[in-house]
Amino acid sequence: MSQTLRFLHFDCSEDSAGLASFEAMASVGAAQWPALQAEVAALLDWAHQGFAGVRGPLEEDGDWDYDLHASLETVAALELDYDPAARRLAGGPVGEGLPRYTLTLTLGGTPGFAQALRERFDLGDD
Template identity: 35%
Template sequence: MTSPIRLLTIDLSDGSDDVQTIEAMASTREAQHAAVMAEVDHLLAWARREFPGQQGPVEEGHVWDDELLIQKESDGWITVTLTLSASAEFAEAFMGIFGDTDD
């Protein structure tokens, strides 16, 4: 199955206390911003569908949590960063679907 993610780059890093961090990021012009946000929505919909009711601080026993940051630069670029804090189980499932985004 090919991932529908084309604009976001996805990186996984191990953190402390068995919390892994997945970062999905894209920097685009305004014309592509809606497409980036559609990819963000797709990732979050997957997380909610596959791990329902398990969102919240991972340090408190939840499976995943997210933070979305959108920065509009003065030169017209928009940077979107979706950071997911995740358990090992969530990170493995997520990266199995979305991890190979380099074509």
């Protein structure tokens, strides 16, 4: 049974040996952050359970591996307008800044891992 991912949208590339790299980035507000974390945890749980004991760098004969990073920024909207007399943009922040979470996930794997990932998470044929 496949599962559709809500936040992660992967780009995939493959080398001549069929080794695949899936890269995704998601950027969400505070209200969606717990759901994004749960989605990533579910995907990594699937990988750890389904491919237990074979995680590691592909160049060291691992079947799959991952790289995960996140950042937190405060984002404030800007009100901008063009001032034709000064020939430049003018404006400034509007209101208080809000937290914005950005997460990147890269999964690499063998052809078998890549096919299983595509099927489990309905990734199609990238």
